[in-house]
Amino acid sequence: MAVQLFVTCLVNSFFPEVGEATVEVLEKAGQTVEFPADQTCCGQPAFNVGLRGDARKMAVHTLDVLDATEGPIVLPSGSCADMIVHHIPELMVDDPERSAQARRVAGRTRELSEFLVDDLDVKTVGPGCGECSVAYHPSCHGLRNLNLRAQAEGLLDQAPGVTRVDLPDAENCCGFGGLFSVDMPDVSVAMMETKLKNVESSGADVLVGGDVSCLMHLGGGLHRRKSHIVVKHFVEILAGHYERDHGA
Amino acid sequence: MAPEPITFLGRVKRDRASGVVTPVAEAARRMSSYRVAASNDFPLMEQMRDRAREIRLHTLANLDRYLAQFASQVEANGGHVHWAADGDEANAIITEIAQANEVKSVVKSKSMVTEEIELNEALEQVGISVVESDLGEFIVQLSNDKPSHIIAPVLHKTRYDIGELFADKLDAPYTTDPSQLTEIARSHLRREFLTADMGISGCNMGIADSGTVVLVTNEGNGRLTTTAPRIHVTVMGMERIVPSFADASAVLEVLARAGTGQRLSVYTNLVSGPRRHGDPDGPDAFHVVILDNGRSRTLSGSEAEILACIRCGACLNICPVYREVGGHAYGFTYPGPIGAVVTPALKGLDEWHELPYASTLCGACVEACPVRIDIPKMLLTLRSKAVDDGHLPGWLTFAVGRYASAATHPRQFRVLLKAGGVVGSMMAKDGWITKAPSHGANWTGARDLPQPAKTPFHARWKQRHGS
Numbered sequence: 243m244a245v246q247l248f249v250t251c252l253v254n255s256f257f258p259e260v261g262e263a264t265v266e267v268l269e270k271a272g273q274t275v276e277f278p279a280d281q282t283c284c285g286q287p288a289f290n291v292g293l294r295g296d297a298r299k300m301a302v303h304t305l306d307v308l309d310a311t312e313g314p315i316v317l318p319s320g321s322c323a324d325m326i327v328h329h330i331p332e333l334m335v336d337d338p339e340r341s342a343q344a345r346r347v348a349g350r351t352r353e354l355s356e357f358l359v360d361d362l363d364v365k366t367v368g369p370g371c372g373e374c375s376v377a378y379h380p381s382c383h384g385l386r387n388l389n390l391r392a393q394a395e396g397l398l399d400q401a402p403g404v405t406r407v408d409l410p411d412a413e414n415c416c417g418f419g420g421l422f423s424v425d426m427p428d429v430s431v432a433m434m435e436t437k438l439k440n441v442e443s444s445g446a447d448v449l450v451g452g453d454v455s456c457l458m459h460l461g462g463g464l465h466r467r468k469s470h471i472v473v474k475h476f477v478e479i480l481a482g483h484y485e486r487d488h489g490a
Numbered sequence: 491m492a493p494e495p496i497t498f499l500g501r502v503k504r505d506r507a508s509g510v511v512t513p514v515a516e517a518a519r520r521m522s523s524y525r526v527a528a529s530n531d532f533p534l535m536e537q538m539r540d541r542a543r544e545i546r547l548h549t550l551a552n553l554d555r556y557l558a559q560f561a562s563q564v565e566a567n568g569g570h571v572h573w574a575a576d577g578d579e580a581n582a583i584i585t586e587i588a589q590a591n592e593v594k595s596v597v598k599s600k601s602m603v604t605e606e607i608e609l610n611e612a613l614e615q616v617g618i619s620v621v622e623s624d625l626g627e628f629i630v631q632l633s634n635d636k637p638s639h640i641i642a643p644v645l646h647k648t649r650y651d652i653g654e655l656f657a658d659k660l661d662a663p664y665t666t667d668p669s670q671l672t673e674i675a676r677s678h679l680r681r682e683f684l685t686a687d688m689g690i691s692g693c694n695m696g697i698a699d700s701g702t703v704v705l706v707t708n709e710g711n712g713r714l715t716t717t718a719p720r721i722h723v724t725v726m727g728m729e730r731i732v733p734s735f736a737d738a739s740a741v742l743e744v745l746a747r748a749g750t751g752q753r754l755s756v757y758t759n760l761v762s763g764p765r766r767h768g769d770p771d772g773p774d775a776f777h778v779v780i781l782d783n784g785r786s787r788t789l790s791g792s793e794a795e796i797l798a799c800i801r802c803g804a805c806l807n808i809c810p811v812y813r814e815v816g817g818h819a820y821g822f823t824y825p826g827p828i829g830a831v832v833t834p835a836l837k838g839l840d841e842w843h844e845l846p847y848a849s850t851l852c853g854a855c856v857e858a859c860p861v862r863i864d865i866p867k868m869l870l871t872l873r874s875k876a877v878d879d880g881h882l883p884g885w886l887t888f889a890v891g892r893y894a895s896a897a898t899h900p901r902q903f904r905v906l907l908k909a910g911g912v913v914g915s916m917m918a919k920d921g922w923i924t925k926a927p928s929h930g931a932n933w934t935g936a937r938d939l940p941q942p943a944k945t946p947f948h949a950r951w952k953q954r955h956g957s
Contacts, residue, residue: 249947251897255907256940258947277951282897288890290851292873292882296894303898382852411519415810419850421886424932426848428502431936432814433850436515462937465922 243313244274245357246350248304248326250319250454251283257454263481264318264354271364280307285333286325290420294333301330302340308347314361315351318477320384321453323353328387353384354477355393355452369482370401376479377409377446379437379460381453385413394452394476401480410440418459434463441471448484449473494821498844501819510646511816514638517645521807524751525858532753538743543861545737546798549729550789556698556731557780563701567763569776576783577607583779584609584690584723588618591721591775593687597679599707599715600624601692602640602801603727603781605823609690621682623711625675632659638817640824641749641803646816679711689715689773691761693726694801695741696778699734703778705759706745708752713759722773724761728785729797741800748860749802784836792871793835798861799828805855805865811848820845827855827865834872843881846872885929907946914942 245268249261265275285300304326308315317323327348334340358364376398384390398406417423417433424430437460441449449464449471451457461473474484495501505511529535549556561571574580588596596618598604610620610631622631626643630636633655637643644652649666657664662674691712695704703724705712716722732738746752765772789797806812806826817825822833822842830849834842846869855865876882896902917923918941926934933939945953 254947255910255942258943258945258950261947262950277948277955279948279952280900282900282903283893285894285897288894290870290873291847291886291890292870292875292877293887293890293894294874294877296890299894300897382850382854386853386857413854415850415852415854417810417850419852421890422847422850424929425883425886426499426502427932427935428499428506429811429814429848430850432506433810434937436810436814458940459937462922462933462939465938466924466936 244276246308246311246313246315247275247277248281248284248308248315248317248322248351249277250317250322252454252458253318256458257475259483260318260454260475260478263475263477263483264316266481267358267367267477268316270367271358271362273362276311278307278311284322284325284330286322286329287420289325289329289333291425298333301333301344305330305340305343305347308350309343313350314357315347316354316357317351318354318475319453319455320353320381320388320390321455323351323356324383324387326351353388353390353452355397356388356390359393359396364397366400367397367480368402371403371479371482371484373403373405374448374479374484375405375407375446376448376450376474377407377441377444378412378476379409379416379441379449379451379456380412381451381456382415384452390452394450397480398450398476404479407444407446409444409446412440414440416456416460418456420455423459430459431463434459438463438467438469442469447471448479450476450479452476498819498821498848501821502815505816505818506814510638510818511814513648514646514816515813517642518807518809518813521642521750521803522858525748525804525807528747528751528753532747535744535747538740539860539862541740542744542800543798545732545740546800546861547795549731549733549737550794550797553729553731553789556733557728560696560698560701560731561778561780563699564763564776564778565701567701567776568766569701569763569778572777572779574779574781574783577781580607580725580779580781580783581609581612584725585612585616585618587721587723587777588613588688589616591687593618593721595619595621595682595686596688596690597621597623597682597686597715597719598627598689599691599705599712600627600643601690601725602637602823603692603725604690605637607725607781607783609725621679621686623679623682623715624707625672625709628675628679629655632656636818637823638825639803639806640801640828646818683714683718686719688721688723689717689719690723690725691715693724693730693778694745695738696726696731697733697735697738698731701762702735703761704738704742705761706742706755706757707759708750708756710757712757716759716761717771717773720773721775721777722761722764723777723779725779725781728780728782729789744860745800745802748804748858788832788835791835793831793868795863796828796831796835796865796868798863799832800861802860804858804860808854808858810852810854811850815848820848831865831868831872839872839876839879839881843876843879846876889929904946904948907942907948910942911944911946915944917941
């Protein structure tokens with residue numbers, strides 16, 4: 243059965259290469275990938291800021307698009323997976339039909355590393371990188387609400403050429419927080435500075451994560467500092483895109 | 491002194507600029523590491539957390555019954571019970587007790603609930619002197635400051651700050667040695683204990699079936715406060731009840747471990763009424779003031795579970811926001827994640843609607859909370875209430891509304907992404923936007939923004955697959 247790729251709005255708009263790497267890695271793992279064309283946004287930004295009416299509209303649209311398909315729904319994002327698995331069902335709790343639909347969709351939904359490791363039992367995914375030192379930041383929603391960390395770290399450890407270094411205080415939030423990043427920019431940036439100090443002290447060349455949202459925030463901070471460290475989604479490392487992009 | 495800034499972000503700016511928050515992150519991190527070590531060292535920790543949670547939730551669900559039982563037991567033990575609907579009532583009751591007994595001086599052990607009702611100010615207004623006997627609170631009082639943490643009031647101060655303060659205010663020789671500083675405070679406070687007419691304490695737990703007040707301290711000031719003066723008044727938030735001694739001991743198993751990483755605090759005082767015939771010490775009179783101050787309303791609402799809090803401070807210590815902004819930014823007695831819920835719950839969203847937004851919803855607090863209170867869930871509920879009450883900034887409401895509308899019309903959405911790519915490429919240089927207009931500047935103030943893709947993923951997919 244084909245895998246349904248829910249690429250997330252941020253990958254769609256800012257980081258399409260992460261979507262492409264996801265397709266490559268899934269195909270390499272023997273999967274047929276389909277892309278439900280009418281997908282947009284799961285509604286998380288609205289939900290987290292308290293705009294439940296808007297969140298519900300987007301969630302309903304997402305449910306309708308995904309429920310019309312079959313097979314596992316895979317996302318390259320722990321945060322959006324958490325939204326579909328946990329929060330959309332909460333939002334629909336007053337509507338029995340939508341609620342049943344939300345549970346159906348939630349039951350099929352997997353974050354990418356979870357799908358590769360826990361469901362497919364993938365052990366190695368090449369080509370990795372020629373030689374790179376990576377620090378892994380486990381983003382909060384995946385870490386705490388979906389129990390994700392070991393999966394992506396394990397895949398990185400198996401990938402050729404990748405040396406994973408320890409990131410101090412790895413489980414401390416990076417300060418992105420969705421609209422928090424622009425609603426309380428001073429606090430968001432202060433948290434980012436703390437995270438980046440740890441990233442810089444880790445000695446890594448690449449900061450790797452499983453959520454492009456946090457990576458956009460941290461990568462934007464690194465670029466502003468003119469740091470040599472770049473950010474990548476773990477699937478880009480697995481697909482060999484770091485090497486391609488850096489001509490290493 | 492400059493007036494208190496009225497917004498959370500204003501206070502954040504003030505405290506980061508003044509350097510008040512500088513010591514907070516490291517101290518909070520250290521306290522978190524003590525919690526983790528103590529939890530790992532106790533094989534039953536997870537079970538005891540479940541047990542403590544169950545006890546707290548059961549108590550809240552039957553609070554009226556247990557409160558009535560507690561009150562009648564206190565009275566059976568020879569104590570007096572007073573019910574206060576709010577802070578003013580509580581302060582009036584305590585002032586009256588003091589005046590009726592010709593109290594001139596009061597010594598206090600650490601109590602957040604008396605901070606909540608500003609009891610010290612009320613007593614001082616009628617000419618009664620008040621001395622805080624907890625070392626941290628004593629320092630707060632001497633420096634005319636506010637606590638920044640619920641169990642470590644001067645987490646924001648260094649020993650250098652305290653050395654200067656003692657030299658200045660107590661005419662003590664300047665030292666930065668913690669044990670010498672403690673000795674200076676100790677000799678100063680000893681006199682206060684022996685001369686005070688009244689002792690006022692908080693209450694960690696009230697045991698319903700025996701009318702016992704449980705006080706947890708590390709300095710022994712709690713037991714001096716409750717035994718040396720001739721009158722003892724306990725001020726208790728109405729949710730501080732547990733049904734029995736067995737339940738209290740289950741909560742104690744997790745309280746100190748979560749708060750300071752101790753198996754048990756140095757002192758656990760059990761106060762069951764005034765001095766009885768033959769007792770070597772103790773007060774002649776014992777009063778318990780039970781405070782509502784918004785708690786009944788909270789109990790009947792969607793934030794009821796926040797009342798299960800046992801005030802250990804673990805959520806403050808682990809919170810990445812608290813570590814950056816310190817406790818004063820939260821603007822009220824209870825800072826950190828617990829404060830972000832309990833302050834708007836007790837005092838309403840009109841004045842406190844910013845606090846639920848002072849979080850990334852990272853969930854570290856739930857993981858640390860010994861009674862597993864789902865703080866992020868309550869923050870989300872409070873945010874939706876804040877929206878209903880019209881507190882969300884207009885630009886955010888507008889932007890999200892437009893986005894939601896596009897996201898429910900796939901064709902529009904695809905046009906929006908395409909337009910984003912075009913506009914982005916006009917604004918970007920070498921793939922990065924360094925100065926975004928309007929509220930985008932909130933992002934680009936300190937971070938660059940990657941250029942939106944010229945060809946979004948959906949278009950790339952279509953190019954390759956044709957559909």
